[in-house]
Amino acid sequence: MLDRGTSNFSPVLQGINRLLLAMGLAIVIILLRLPLAHAQAEKLPNPVFAQVFQEIVTYHVNPPSAKQLFYYTVSLIQKQDPYIQTREQNNLVVYYNHKPVFAFRTTGDDDARGWGAIAQAFLEQIYPYSPALQRQTLEDQSQTIINTLVQVLDKYSHVTIYGPKSKAQNVADQNDDPKASIGVTIATDGRTATVKNIVPHSPAQLHLAVGDTIQSIDGKSIAGLKAAQIVSLFRGAPDSKVYVNFTHLGEARQAGIPRALLSQASFNSYVKNDVLYLQIQKFTQGTAQKIASVMHAQPHVTGIVLDLRGNRGGVLSEATAIADLFLATGNMISMRGRHPDSIASFNASTTTEKSDRPIVVLIDGQTASSSEVLAAALQDNHRAVVIGTRSYGKGMVQRATYIEGLGQLAITWAELYKPGNEASLDKIGVAPNICLAGNDLMPMPMQTTPEPGKFVMWFRRAPQVTWDSKTCPRLPRKDKSEDLVFAASLIATPDLYYKALNNKQI
Structure with missing residues (x-):
């Protein structure tokens, strides 16, 4: 994975990079066929490497250079067959079993399509010489190499490799319809x-x-x-x-x-003791509209418990649309990356009908991505009390592109930032107002005058508070139903609810 400002490509590759910089390579791409190159090379039908390199260099939040992508590709090929070697002379010369078979003139460091074309030609030309590479078809080799290459970028970038279906069918398979x-x-x-x-x-x-x-x-x-x-x-x-x-x-x-x-509901809802419970498993197209309909049908509830435990995310716009049901004003989330198109801010609308009922949001260590956006938007705008454990911390957004001959390429291109303190959601996640981490920690019985110290942890959320891996750890609870009882009790005790909402010590 490439962390922000760093590279995970191997030290050997970084050494190669320094050597290349010192040599000042040319800016022309020409394949020089040497006399010993006798095997017939087949061709991939599409320029997949050039397109993948272009996507990464253009859109990734912290991309390696196109040259680094090429040499990492070469290392993946050499890992399969150690008889494949390269040497820098006037050109990049490729050897098989110590015999030169072909050579390339290289290109500028940032020429993504150029280096991608060289990478594809490298694989196509060396493939006939290598029994190890021929254990897979040329197309399967290209897909395996690209898949591994993309996974090195970060923990979320990935390739969904398609079978021999039409582009329209494959893209349809990726949406959130049944x-x-x-x-x-x-x-x-x-x-x-x-x-x-x-x-x-x-x-x-x-x-x-x-x-x-x-x-x-x-x-x-x-x-x-x-x-x-x-x-x-x-x-x-x-x-x-x-x-x-x-x-x-x-x-x-x-x-x-x-x-x-297979019909899978994105959420469940029920009313108990005048409290509306919304358990959202995932965000799919139409989830926000369905939740709005449920809320409209229950105008007399005294409060809402929004259960996001185990929700790994889904359609971001649905999460912000749900937040918009409760926020009259304010920023919900910001998205920022290197590319201008990755910079966006999601704000509450003035046209949506708003609910003013008290809200308690439940989160845990599996609450991730879009569900963290919803929790953070309500918490940082002082619209909901968040209880549970620290969330997963997936604050990166992927850009999906269809590439002919490969499939869907998802590249991490933006980072999500919470409203208010502008903290990143990534890695740290959302820290609850009230921490209920661990199996052995029992929530306090709710009273008008609570006993001191019964809350496990109460966060003031002041600027000086440092969030790290020790802040309300992601420890599971054996009896999750206790958290629902605790949430309902908090709604039923307005004094405590509003103290928690405004980050005041009990």
């Missing part, structure tokens, strides 16, 4: 995927079991793929079949599993 799939949740170790959960009454329930390990999908190995990429392979047209090779209790099996449209 999809045809099989109904599993998986975790991956980089080699295989383990089934972690199965949706009740889904197609997967007839063929798979929790704990099964998946090796390939439709004949494609899942080694090296991220969980999101593996899940995308399950998706397709309703009633079509996906063929899964897996291991069940040590026995190798294959199953043809039909895909079906």
Whole structure:
């Protein structure tokens, strides 16, 4: 991962970079074929490396140079076959088993498309010589290399590699509308995927079991793929079949599993003791409008508990639209990156009908991304009391681009900043007003006059407060229902609620 202001490319690569700077390489791209180059090179149908390099250099929040991207690509190729070597002479000469096979004239440091074209030509030209590279098709090699390259940039940039479908179908598969799939949740170790959960009454329930390990999908190995990429392979047209090779209790099996449209609600709502509970699992298109309808149908509730525990995010505009239901004025979140188009500020509108009911927001260590935006917007505008543990801390935004011959490239291009103190959401996340971290910490019984010290932690949120990894740690609670009772009790005790809202010590 590339941290802000630093590079994660290897020290060897950085040494190469210094050497190249000293040599002052030319600004022309020409492939020089040497006499020993005898194998026939096939070509990739699309300039995928040039497009990927261009996207990274143009949009990433902290990009390496195009030259660094090239040499990291070379290192990934050499890692597969140590017989591939390079040497800097007047040109970049490439050897196989100590014999020169071809050479390149190189280009300027920041010529992203130039270095991308060289990277692709390098792979295409060396591929016929290398039995190690030929274990995959040329297209699969390019996808594997680019996928690894993108993952080095930061922990959120990624590639979703598509199968032989149309661009329109692939892009449709990425939206938040109901999809045809099989109904599993998986975790991956980089080699295989383990089934972690199965949706009740889904197609997967007839063929798979929790704990099964998946090796390939439709004949494609899942080694090296991220969980999101593996899940995308399950998706397709309703009633079509996906063929899964897996291991069940040590026995190798294959199953043809039909895909079906799975309806998953983005939130649940109910009213108890005049308090409206909104448990939002994820933000999908239309979530804000549905929540507005629920609130409109419950005009007489005394308060709202907004449960964002376990919510890993979703559509950012839906999160800000929900915040807008409660904020009369004020900034909700700011987004900033290197590219001018990545700079934006989301402010409360003056046209949306607003709710003035007291709000308590529940968060935990799995509250991430768009859900952190919602919690921070309400907290920093003194519109809600946030309780729970410190949130996950995913404050980076990805820019998604379709690349022909590869798939969807998601590049981290902006960082999210909270309103008020302008602190970044990334890594630190949202610190609750009232901390309820750990299994052994019981919330205080709510009283008009509480006993001193019963709150586990009370944050003043003053400028001098330093947020770090020790500030309300992400410790899980065994009985999560206690937090709901605590939230309702806080709403039922206005004196304590407004003290917490205004960051005053009890």
